[in-house]
Amino acid sequence: MSLATSPATAATETRETQRWAYPALLALMALAIGISASPAPLYGLYADEWHFAPITTTVVFSAYAVAALVSVLVVGSISDRFGRRRVLLTAVATLIAGLVVFMTAGGVAALLVARVLHGFAVGAIVVAGSAALLDLRPAEGAATGKRTGVAFNIGITIAVVGTAVDAQYGPSPLVAPYAALAVLTALGLVAVILMRETHRDGRAVALHIARPRVPASIAADFSFSALGVMASWSVLGVFLSLVPGIASRAAGTDNLVFGGGVVAVMAAFAGVSQLLAVRVPAKRAAITGDFGTAAALLITVAAVDAGGRWEIVAAAAILGFFFGLAFGSSLRHLGQVVPAAHRGEVMSAFYVLAYLAMAVPTVLAGWAATTWSADSVFTPFMVAVALACLLAGGLGLRVPRLTPDAVPAH
Template identity: 40%
Template sequence: MASRTTAPVTAHPAGTRAGATRGSGFRVVAAVLVLLMLSSSVPSALYVLYQQRWDLSSGLVTVVFAVYAVTVLAGLLLFGSLSDTLGRRPVLGASLVLAIVSMALFAGAQGPALLLTARVVQGLAVGLATGAMGAALLELAPPSRPALGAQVNSAGPTVGIGLGGLGAGLLVQYAPAPTALSYLLLVGAFALALVGVARMPESAPGAGGRPKVVPHRIRVPAPVRRRFAVLVLTVVAVWSVGGFYLSLGPHLALSLLDSTNYLVGGATVALLAGAATTAQLLLGRTPALRTALLGLGGLIAGLGLVLVSLGIGSAWVFLAATAVLGAGWGAAFLGAFRALSALAEPAHRGELTAAVYVFAYLAMSVPAVLAGVLTNVHGLHRTSVGFMAAVAAVCVVALLVTLRLARRTPAEGSPA
């Protein structure tokens, strides 16, 4: 028998291993965030095809869209704090299982009933995951880059929405099984993400306790209600635009371009989201109120250009308007959300954030449904003109009152 020699031991300090595990966990959660947002925008690229194949009205299309927004809000308010006691991993795992079920339902849908069911399940999956993802990204962010968690939380949704719109548009136009392939690919992606979540470290300080489903309180502290009302007006304007574009935007783009290429619809969503992401990354260190004001200016300019494009029937002006609108959208939401988050004490920040989400998802869903119903009566072109003009008016009011707030309270203009 050969003599046993002692091989040199390679040093792997526990801190290094922990750091590597933490880093891999951060990447997994970031991927889950992008995948969930990507999957949420895939139906937007298919709505026109659904309308053609199943003879759906624009009103029903916007109802399908709004059902998602309402169920996301319900899931967030009911289960947003569940991961604080149960842990981030179990909640993210359950969310991914629901996401897989929703993708399977989408792939098998042959009419609006299953489409609505799939959207409900998808909304619950996203609502369940939102609180856990946001917290895990902050907890697992690299110590050398502590702000990275907040940056991914901010930019991840628009990155996912853009990729989903563009990817689905490509597959619908150029690949087989246009109403199923995108969803089947996402089933595989979510399954891989589920493996990653199972292997990631648990980051919740109180994980392992008894599960508690405690609905988020919706409360705005009395001393900040006036400022909240001013800032939330920007959130309403931003998500009214987002809801319209994600539900009827692809149809409008195809109409203006006089095209039957479904990639155009997906590219419109991608252009809006891509411009929003770029603006958020560029303005990440700009003071909150200044960012909101810049964003509102971009929204007003973009909405004005959309109205011009509809007036002259120019597709190229519409695409330029979408890029400007997207930049304003991203900046306005980033600035308003940061300013709103700074209004409450840390102990009550969750309650105030829940109130912001209520306004955001209602603004995303209710105006979109109203626009869909009006489209059935007045047509897409006239409804779009009226909708954009109304949102532009809201943006002007929001700009004026936010500017007044910034002048009265200069300290609010500092980074939040």
């Protein structure tokens, strides 16, 4: 490329000569999200081996959410300043380092370190990867958002099932799953090394922390979207930390594939609902998801109480479908009403609340499970979240339509 080549021309050349970069980035992001969920079937093994209480499990899980939140707030400006590729190279290397810590872990401290490394890495990969996807296909923003959401759920499904199968039937349940994921991540690292930089606008962007702020004009829409996502993500936190063990005990099995399969089924059906939801106006789909999630949570409580394996799996599928509808459509609705000049601030506020909703209720559930038991706090927790989902849906019915559902705000 000559010195006279403009940034716009360079970006066009990158898109035309590296068509494989777009699907490769989607696969890398799916892998990263999958790795973040992969310990879910193994927490019971860690607890048995190192004799720690449920609150320890939830604190270890929440360490990821806190680190990811910090990463999301700072990585955007870093990737704008230094490029997507450098951020991705550092993040993927950090992801591998976290897997190595998992493989060599000898206690809870190592699990915390691994989860923090993965929180920083996954947050960076999601932010920089999403920006790079838009760099590569700037005219496909809505389609890219849909593909990313589906890829995330596919990543969780495959990683959790693969980890559970490898741990259950492999030679070393606390090492082999992470080794397999490390090999796949190394392939992702090679892809990033071969990838050209996608961000070449020539500006020196000032480094900053994304400031959470919500304009008064969309306060009602933001409250509706944020409450729905907070309720759904609190379910996700408990599902990834405590539910595999709760479901397995209820079904009377110690097979790791069953506990991991419950999480995987939930994630898979969340992906299905996000694919289908694009045909429905965002606000209507989000309200349906909120009310449906509330009902699905009660169905899940009944299935766990009954102890039937197929009933538990079916309940996880129903919950996943409405969870995906609530999360994906709430995000889509917010994206349609947020003013363009405030997108960074609003999305920062949105994800701050989402990650706090994943971390704080999960830790509280772990504390309650230590005081009583995980099985005894399961029902009260799910009922409380169901009430929050009903509140979110009710709020959505009261929110005036500031912009047409199908037309982005300007």
